[in-house]
Amino acid sequence: MTFIGLAQIALVFVLALAAAVPLGRYMAALFSSDAAGDASLVRRIEGGLYRLAGVDPAREQGWLAYTLSMLVFSGFGFASLYVILRVQALLPWNPQGFDNLSPDLAFNTAISFLTNTNWQAYSGETTMSHFSQMVGLAVHNFLSAATGIALALAITRAFARSNVATLGNFWVDMVRTTLFLLLPLSFALAFAFVALGVPQTMVGFVDAATLEGAKQTLALGPMASQEAIKQLGTNGGGFFNANSTHPFENPGALSNALQIWAMLVVSTALPIAFGRMVGLPRQGYALLAAMGVLLIAAVLVVYGAEASGNPLLTQLGLDPSQGNMEGKEVRFGQAMSAMFVAVTTGLSCGAVNAMHDALTPLGGFVPMFLIQLGEVLPGGVGSGLYGMIVFAILAVFVAGLMVGRTPEFMGKKIEAREMKLVMLAVLILPLVILGFSAVSAMLPAALASLANAGPHGLSELLYAYSSAAGNNGSAFASLNANTPWFNVTTGISMALGRFGYVVPVMAMAGSLAGKTRAPASAGTFPTDGPLFIGLLVGVILILGGLQFFPALALGPIVEHVLMLAGKTF
């Protein structure tokens, strides 16, 4: 670890936070229903759309109607994307003449983009037509991100309101998020990427002559626009299989820093917007602080593990001063690669600028663990916030009794019904991740996909299902995931990780919205101070992490101790 490296990391974090504060305020104003007055332009633009779609924006929905709207919308998105992928050969903008996708791959990819996972079992540049990329995938990069934010807004309103049955209008939240948040930010960011050298063209290929005189075919396409929403919406699905390691997607140090910034900014702004919308700004910052503490710790562990390198290679005479550079891009360096690794997994983004498979065992343990914690640091856009709220409710419930009152979070009593729904939600991750990993570990058809033997192979399996269920989308890339078994099971994992989690959480929000918000007093559990932040961090680590500890012990942890003992796989 170098001072310059640490300073780079600190700078990007500070810039992200500096942008998140005003953005959070803007979002709070945009999504508060009383903001209608000062946003008359907003009203006029969106009003036309509602009339066209026959939506009455003033009519609010209860939790069930809101959730069903979301599910129907997602179901329609899945069907249309599946069809596009299955018939892309017949559709325009296919200069390379790519074939249709197989049913299982189309199923997997459709769910993947729908759930904001962007798990890619294929290589984009050799599989997807421009039509599929732009009309199919890029659209869902916006919509899946907007869906996440809309859900988070509905859950926010459950705390902001008292004794009501409604949580807002799904269609209004979707329109506002897309039109007034994601699109403007993406435009600005796309231009910035173009300025930094990312291509944006409809040309399919260029042929170049290499120094040896051989002919090289370079894939091209509308990358800058895709890149912008890929990062902003914590999607992570790249134009190239190589994702942000590719020099076209991520040409240099500045574009790399901008990519990390873009991943962080919306998810960081959401807790701030949450605090303002519920009228307790400090509460928003407390949630953000808990996320920040863990994320910064994770960045430092990855950086430390990678910078100290692999003792096995050092013994072979490699210069240890560069650390473990395997799978990393020299133009990004150790520090900014480490930061990218931790941020993309803490965030449920899944874009990569280094090969996670080539990280040291400890360095690879961190991203996997961050995903298994439930993608809350600070998590995917929207999903990170409601995941964190679930953890906060657990923390309040476990420790809140210790102040001698029945647990309440921001004035809302947490009772049996809420607890039931919270537990239903938290059960999803271990069930899917550990369940599918264990089955795959015993299934010869699945084991054939592993590139490595021993504990590293197990890590690949665990990572795949963690990434899918956590809606992250990054991979220990040496796993050959494009097989019917993995396409179907990771597809199911992604769907359960998104919808299986959020439906009970929405039901809980519905129940909370109907409760009276009790005023805080000296006797209520203070949930906005350092003590609560520490408690929340502890609960995330113990309740979120302990369930995966035995599995991790057999994967990266044993790999790490074996590496120290001089053994590799």
Add this chain to the structure above:
Amino acid sequence: MSKKASAPHLFDGKIVAAASVDAFRKLDPRHLMHNPVIFVTEVVAALVTFLWARELMNGGGAPFFSGQIAIWLWFTVLFATFAEAVAEGRGKAQAASLRATRSDTHAKRYLDPTDPKGLYSGVNALDLRVGDVVLVEAGDIIPSDGEIIEGVASVNESAVTGESAPVIREAGGDRSAVTGGTTVLSDWLKVRVTAAPGSTFIDRMIALVEGAERQKTPNELALSILLAGMTLIFLIAVVTLWGLAGYSGTFVSVVVLVALLVTLIPTTIGGLLSAIGIAGMDRLIRFNVIATSGRSVEAAGDVDTLLLDKTGTITFGNRMATEFLSVADVAEEELAAAALSASLADETPEGRSIVALAKGEYGLADPDFGAQPTIVPFAAQTRISGVDAAGRSIRKGAIDSILRHVGVPLERTPPEFRRAVDGVASSGGTPLAVAENGRLLGVIHLKDVVKPGIKERFAALRAMGIRTVMVTGDNPVTAAAIASEAGVDDFLAEATPEDKLTYIRKEQTGGRLIAMCGDGTNDAPALAQADVGVSMQTGTQAAREAGNMVDLDSNPTKLIEIVEIGKQLLMTRGSLTTFSIANDVAKYFAILPALFIATYPQLGALNVMRLASPQSAILSAVIFNALIIVALIPLALKGVAYRPVGAAALLRRNLLVYGVGGLVLPFIGIKAIDLVVAALHLA
């Protein structure tokens, strides 16, 4: 404060003996089903027992090891059932003595209550129905709960309250309710029965004390769901480990996986949860408060606002003389002496307080009036008392009465007299005037005296985030003065029962929980509306039905203790939950390296406790897991220490003790057990 019934010793020999038997009876899976954590433990204990038997028969395996694991798993379950049995046992002794009063009571039931001849026939108390009218005479036990429709009598209620001083019960008014099982000492009563057999106050008390009708309270239910959910999560983690370990070429035996599961699921809090709830109710009973539902005990912990009656709770209830304010040319002692003389014949509490003040503060002795003094006793009509002796005519009384007596209008009185009168009135007190031979000497300050120490208690409540509201029939000026002296946060002056109800509704709309106490029939709607309504045992039947707690001592100050007991119950639950979950970290460090050490000896690096062998590590973790339940039974029964400080301070302290303590303690405990296990060659 009023801790009456002495608590049986925590591990009273008789209770423990009975509980040890009960602990086995409670192993019935149908009973344990309600406690998912312990139920799972019992199922896997049976499984391991079966595996041990199979190993023993077939040979192979490690029967010595699995046998020990099986034993300790059964102990884990037994310790949990034992904790519950001990908690219940403490209530059972009390129930037995209550039951004695109920059996074989005879009742004199009127054949026709309206018949003036009053013919009655003897029936068994158990045959009485609601609406029957019975005669109870001196020496009779009142056969059932009822309302007096005729008569006045002194009643010994010690069977219910433990208080042997008799109380007066009479028809009409707020003292018309009688409780079955209490004894009439003098006179007679005509009582209309209001409770069906089996549901009288004593019957309900017995049921509550025994915990027979115990249902999970709302928070207990929510906590059970969390614990069940965690059990399920760890079940998934352990079952899938079997598959994952298989990939790594490690064979993990079922016994070891079971050991991992049982140490990870929250058995500590799971085993103690119902004991904590029973003990909380028990604490309340020992404060002579009967809660008709566990829900109300939890609600007591959540209370935000206490509605307290001024009289009897905040003040002593009688106005007392606190100072003498003399006019310019009169010495204070002269005024005091005159007031003393004028009040000697005043037997009202105010009069006696004047005497006490003059004798106490000013050290005056009984005055000598010489021969034949003429005493003017206090009369409600004149509102004056005094004495005529040796040419002196001393009077004291209400200002207007004295002024009329001396014939001076208020405007012509000395200015310092008027100032004193105004000063006393504006401070919420009552001024009395003293005159001698037609000359005004000064003013006596009568004041509603606030109980000593009550201000500090309110300050403590405020620190806990609880607002206190004083309810009084006084005018707003008097109420404000007393409110500021007692340090309450708000007051309701000139309050009618409807005002109370409106106030409670208003607070509840704002999301606050309200506790109040009351005894009159007109309090009943407010008692029913309040989240915690404590009715006085001396109150009317309507009030007792409306509230969800009955204070047998009829001491309204007890509301504060009730809140503290509620908070203590919740704190105990939370502390042990936190402790239980924090324990998991150390158990992982004990068991995980032991699980895989055969395949990956390098994982020994995780064995930070340096436990002797894999078997001893697993066994020690299981033993620790079982013993910690027993070790925490006293804490579960007594409750964690409660201090009236703010939530932030409480949280900091409890997190440190039970959170950090829960992280560290098992490392030490497991290591210690491992040393013993290794020394005894048990593994």
